[in-house]
Amino acid sequence: MRKVQPTEKRTTVASTFARRGRGVHGAGEPADAAGRAADIELAGVSKLFVTPSGSMFTALRDVDLAIGPGRFCAVVGPTGCGKSTTLTMVAGLDRPSAGVVRVGGRIVDGITAGTSFMFQADALLPWKTVLGNVALGPVFRGVQKREAQAQARDWVRRVGLAGFEDHHPHQLSGGMRKRVSLAAALINEPSILLMDEPFGALDVQTKAIMSNELLALWEQTRPSVIFVTHDLEEAIALADQVVVMTAGPGTVKAVYDIDLPRPRGAVQEIRFEPRFARIYQEIWDDLRDEVLVSYERSRRTGD
Numbered sequence: 001m002r003k004v005q006p007t008e009k010r011t012t013v014a015s016t017f018a019r020r021g022r023g024v025h026g027a028g029e030p031a032d033a034a035g036r037a038a039d040i041e042l043a044g045v046s047k048l049f050v051t052p053s054g055s056m057f058t059a060l061r062d063v064d065l066a067i068g069p070g071r072f073c074a075v076v077g078p079t080g081c082g083k084s085t086t087l088t089m090v091a092g093l094d095r096p097s098a099g100v101v102r103v104g105g106r107i108v109d110g111i112t113a114g115t116s117f118m119f120q121a122d123a124l125l126p127w128k129t130v131l132g133n134v135a136l137g138p139v140f141r142g143v144q145k146r147e148a149q150a151q152a153r154d155w156v157r158r159v160g161l162a163g164f165e166d167h168h169p170h171q172l173s174g175g176m177r178k179r180v181s182l183a184a185a186l187i188n189e190p191s192i193l194l195m196d197e198p199f200g201a202l203d204v205q206t207k208a209i210m211s212n213e214l215l216a217l218w219e220q221t222r223p224s225v226i227f228v229t230h231d232l233e234e235a236i237a238l239a240d241q242v243v244v245m246t247a248g249p250g251t252v253k254a255v256y257d258i259d260l261p262r263p264r265g266a267v268q269e270i271r272f273e274p275r276f277a278r279i280y281q282e283i284w285d286d287l288r289d290e291v292l293v294s295y296e297r298s299r300r301t302g303d
């Protein structure tokens, strides 16, 4: 593992990627399928919001981040530091107040094409069945209904929900709804996959199964991924690069290249490797300070 200092982070991340080359299978290298995956870059990005009292609130401050095509980037940071806001701007659903977001070298100024976004909150259509929700992407892309449903059936099976095709979202558990969201995101074979705490609500076993499934699918198609999580173990087990954000206003505190070999195998087993523990300790030392700052602030506000 290598910690990339904030001052050198942009060039180093980019050059690390360039050194590894493209189109060759191996540790951290994108597969041929990633030829269509786009790189993501945030340069000097700040985001201000108007608060209910009318004042300006700085959610993000001067964020610089580069994610190479086909790379899996996990973002960790205290609650409220701007992780979801960052994803929203990469998706093109909101604009920075300063700085630019580029995808595939082009400044994002509309909805970012080829992107699937798994929102932090469930975003399923309550009046559609599981199958109907998962089939939405292909249907919108003009795939014939019968073919869209066949694809959806396959994805429902892959996320372990065979037999629940005709259920509606309110008839599912929280974890099952997350799995439907995952199938609905992956069925589109996105070149960019944005995931906002996708497994946060899952029990440990289901989370492990879903993480393994996600890794296997990512290794096949290699979209560029930004995966937001509060679970540092999950971040290290899955990602090529872990980004630690500061307490709000959020900025990038450090970027860690995770050089654990791929394929990683079962995420629940890689955690027991001594190397994994060392990586965890180093990143946690960075993250803990930010979590404490955030906690102290919220405690003072509550006094």
Ligand SMILES: Nc1ncnc2c1ncn2[C@@H]1O[C@H](COP(=O)(O)OP(=O)(O)OP(=O)(O)O)[C@@H](O)[C@H]1O
Pocket (backbone or CB within 6 Å): 049, 050, 051, 057, 059, 077, 078, 079, 080, 081, 082, 083, 084, 085, 086, 120, 248
């Ligand atoms: N539309 C908005 N208007 C005003 N403030 C906002 C808006 N969206 C987000 N914020 C504020 O910006 C900050 C960052 O929010 P964001 O949702 O990005 O945090 P987060 O890192 O995703 O947190 P969590 O880990 O709890 O999901 C928060 O203080 C939040 O209150």
Ligand SMILES: [Mg+2]
Pocket (backbone or CB within 6 Å): 083, 084, 085, 120, 196
């Ligand atoms: Mg969030």
